[in-house]
Amino acid sequence: MAEETIENPPIHLPAKEMMESSFLDYSLSVITDRALPDARDGLKPVHRRILYAMHDLGIMPGSAHKKSARVVGDVIGKYHPHGDTAAYGAAVRMAQEWAMRHPLIDGQGNFGSIDGDNAAAMRYTEMRLSKMGAKLFTDIGKNTVDFKDNFDGTEKEPSVLPLTYPNLWVNGSEGIAVGMATSIPPHNLAETANAFLAWLDHPEISTRELVEHMPGPDFPTGGILHGLDGYIQALDTGRGAIKLRSRWHTEDRSRGAKRLVITEIPYALNKSKLVEQIADLVKEKTVEGVADMRDESNKKGIRIVLDTKAGVEPDLVAIQLVALTNLEVSVSYNVMALVGQTPVQLGIRDVFEHFRAHRIEVIQRRTQYDLDRALDRLHILEGYLAALDRLDETIAAIRASQNTEDARAALIGLLGIDETQSQAILDLKLQRLTGMQIQDIRDEHDSLTAKVEDLRDILAKPERQVTLMRDELLNLCDQHATERSTEIDNSLSKVSAADLIPEEQVLLIGTQNGYIKRLPADAMNRQNRGTKGRSIIALDDDDLVTTFHTGNSHDYLLALTDSGQVHAVKVYDVPDTGMGNRGRHYRNIFEGLEGDVVAMLSAADLDSESASLVIFTANGLIKRTAIGRFSNATRKGGVQGISLSEDDRIICARISHDAATEEAVIVADNSKAIRFPLEEARAIGRTGQGVRGLKMKDGEKVIAGGIVRHDDLPHTALMVVTEKGLGKATPIADFRLQARAGQGVTAHAPNQRSGNMTAATLLFQGQDVVIFNASGGANRIAGDDVPRNGRATAGSSIIKNGSVRNAVAVPASPDADPSE
Structure with missing residues (x-):
């Protein structure tokens, strides 16, 4: 039996290929037919x-x-x-x-x-x-x-439409396609025209010079622009962002009180939602000092009124609202438009070039159209003139003809004209043969001849086409240009939540169970040494304080986890939760954090070329890495900062500002300490383990590490504290300078009363020291009150309540009353 054959077997496409093909078709359709404007007319x-x-x-x-x-x-x-x-x-x-x-x-x-x-x-x-x-x-x-x-x-x-002005830039556009979007703010017509003409005259004009003609976008809702570096970037690349702030003023009320009146809000902002947003903040007391609020807007314009309480400055309320609401917004540039059927990112020169090319094409096609019509009319007029020159013969030829075809042929033979001209003569009304009408025909012929020459001259000379484009644009501006609505004020500061947080020294405390809190460094008053201390963080029964750090509220806070990851946030992102409570969990502060935070420190910025992150480990290793390697530590999950062996852990980390002028100090629980030039620990990459800093025996561990500048050596001491609360400060100069990886020298002589050394810190001039115990208590002591003793001594009583776990030096408190 012969096999059955199928002439046209069905085609089976894999689902993946079919989905890819269909989605691509859909994407192209959305991009070209819906979401993106044409670069020529901006529509x-x-x-x-x-x-x-x-x-x-x-x-x-x-x-x-x-x-x-x-x-x-x-x-x-x-x-x-x-x-x-x-x-x-x-x-x-x-x-x-x-x-x-x-x-x-x-x-x-x-x-x-x-x-x-x-x-x-x-x-x-x-x-x-x-x-x-x-x-x-x-x-x-x-x-x-x-x-x-x-x-x-x-x-x-x-x-496309044959518009006279660059509508893409003047009216702007917004759109979201598949995998791309466009966002073009509106601009002032006259300013855009001036910038375009300046570019037309000098194609090599700089962006800064263009900004002189077109200083920024111009929104129909007004407002105040600032932070225009992003605008200059957008002119060059098509991408950037600027700040747009509401406009407000203050008015006096009775009894010395004032009111804040908002009269302009950012472009595309829903006013009612803004009013609701402000009202919620006032109701929740997040923004204080507001006695009453109402929306008095009408057809004449916006008027949002906030009556402030006596003694409260309305401008201060406004600055708070700028940081906490959409009273100020960021306006983005993403100048994406279709060139042909292709989406292209455009800078301002590209926008101008596509408009220029389109406008020149429109002028050329219009001129050619007018020329063709003029030549057609001129052709007819030339037939008329030929007939008028031999008017009697023309009339006789027509009268002698039997029909229209004979008349047309007779005129062609008599006057040497073509069929179109002969038909036009036959269609001519007799009233046109009066003397005045004949002169009108001759005048029209002369005028049309001159027009044809002019149109041909326009087509032949690109410079005349440019002149027409220029004149038509300026004429449009004369009719429709308006004054700028949006004010530009480059002196305005970039207000954010950070600007509302004062720069101050703060104390950051972390616990074993993962809680972190921020306190002002002077939140703790000084106490006499030997007292019980004061509770500053609430701890669960199974929790204990593990990390301490001081820094500026506007620094970057770096957190190192037990796995060697480094995370970064601004210090002010850690909530100030006040004395006593336990604070917030690390994972609510550092996005994507895993493991336990074992060390914290701060850095003024993450872009310094000379600064380094120095990490000290329990096994006596020291690792130095350029701080710029951690610029991405603010991202989710942080970045790797060190590779740790299974039996090692991070003890602390410090910032080095110039290794050539600094020394490292490492202190171990064997009562030994070493001091060596920091340069001996050469800078390595983020994933390295580091090099040996202090040689120790099995079972011995590092408890502290620090960095001291050469200039600070005469005024710096190493403070050590024992488990039972005894402590002392020894001049760092008493510890002779050694080479890296030495055994160190004696830093403490333990006895039965003192117990083993459990905490140490470098104590610089003008600092206090805070001693922490295992139960969450702390005692702040003036640095000058810490007893000065030699290396081979046990020290004096510092704190009595609980076993000491750590010590941290903080800037000296202005409060010198030890009785509190």
Whole structure:
């Protein structure tokens, strides 16, 4: 039996290939047909189709408004086969004065509000092209742009509009495609024109010079711009960000009280949500000093009023609101537009170049169209003149002809003209043969001849095309340019939450169970040595304090985990939870943190070229790495800072500012300490283990490490504290300088009363010391009160309550009363 054959077997595509192909088609459709504007006219297809439908319906600035439903019906029926809600929404936005720098549609009725209220249904509202919208279609009937078939081939629509000004930059655009987006703020028409013409005259013009003509975006809702470095970057690359702040002023009330009045808010911000946001902060007492708040906005403008309490400055309330609300926002530039059918990131020169090329093409095509029409008319006039020169013979030839065909042929033979000219002569009315009418024909011929020469000259000379482009742009500006609405104030500081937090020395405390808290360094008053100390952190029964650090509130806080990872946040990101409680868990502060935090320290910045992170381990290793290697430590999960062997752990970490002028000090629980030049620990990468700093016997461990500058040697002591609360300070100069990896020298002579040495710290001039015990208690002692003893002594009583776990030096407190 012969095998059955199948002539056309079915094609089976793997699901993966089918999904990839379908998604790619969908992505391209969204990018080219919906989300991104054309680089030439700055319009998305839906906007272009809405405006063209209105133009096609003849709804021009001088005509009556037509129902919006009529316009939307034409749009979705002829050009845009999508939902009527989306089409109407796009039309509404083009009519909103707070959304468009130059509205392209003149709406009549309820077109929404800046509070986010929706427009009335399209059956209730009416619209027509605004004067600016009508300018988009100048000369569209002169073959200035290409037309293409609509979605079903029954209509024609323009692929681009022949506009006179760079609408992409003037009105801006917003859109989200698949895998990309566009965000172009609006700009002032006159400033944009000046910048464009300056670039046209000098293509090599610098960005700074362009900024002199066009200093920043111009939003219809006003506001105040600052932080314009991102704007300059956006002009160059198409990407950047600026700050836009609300405008406010203060007014006097009765009895010396004042009020804060907000009159302009950032572009595209929902006013009612902003008012609600401010009201919540006032209600929750996050922003204090506000007695009353109300929204007095009306058709004349925005007016959000906050009555402040007596003695409260409204500007201080405003600065708080800037940091905590959208009273100030960041406005992004992502200038993505279609060039052909390809999405391209554009700088300002690219925007200008695409507009220039488009406008020159429009002028050329318009000129060619006018030339063709002029030549056609001139051709007819030349036929007229030929007939007028032999008028009697022409009339006789026509009278002698039996029909139109004979007359046409007779005129061609008599006058040497073509068929088109002969037909025009036959169509000529007898009234045109009066003397005055004949002169009009001769005058029209002379005028048209001059016009043809001028049009040919325009086509032949690019410089004349540029002059026309320039003149038409300036003429448009004369008619439609407006004053700048958005003020530029480069003197404004960049206000953020950080600006509301004072720079101060703080104490950071971490526990074994993963809790961290921040306190001002002077939150603890000094106490007499030998007292019980004071509880500053609440600990569970199974918890104990493991890490301590002091730093500036605006520094970066670096946290090292037991696995050697390094995480970074701003110190002020750690909440100040006050005395007594346990604070916040590490994982609420450091994103992606795993394991336990074993060391903390601060750095002024993570970009220093000379600073290093120095890590000390329990096995006596020291590792030095350039701080710049940790610039990504702020990201989720941090970065690796050291590789640890299974039997080793991190004891502490310090910041070195210049290893050539510093020395390292390492202290072990065997009562030995070593001091050596920090340069001997050469800088290595983040993943290294480090080098030997102190040689110890099995079972002995490092309890402290530190760095001292050469200039500080005469004023620095090594303070050691024993398990039973005895302590002393020994001048660091008493510890002779050794080579790295030595056994060190005696730092403490333990006895039965003192117990073993459990804590140590370098004590610099002008510092206090805080002693921590296992139960969470702490005792702050003036550095000058710590007894000075030699290396081979046990020390005196420092703290009595509980076994000592650690000691940390802090800046000296101004409070010198030891009785508190």
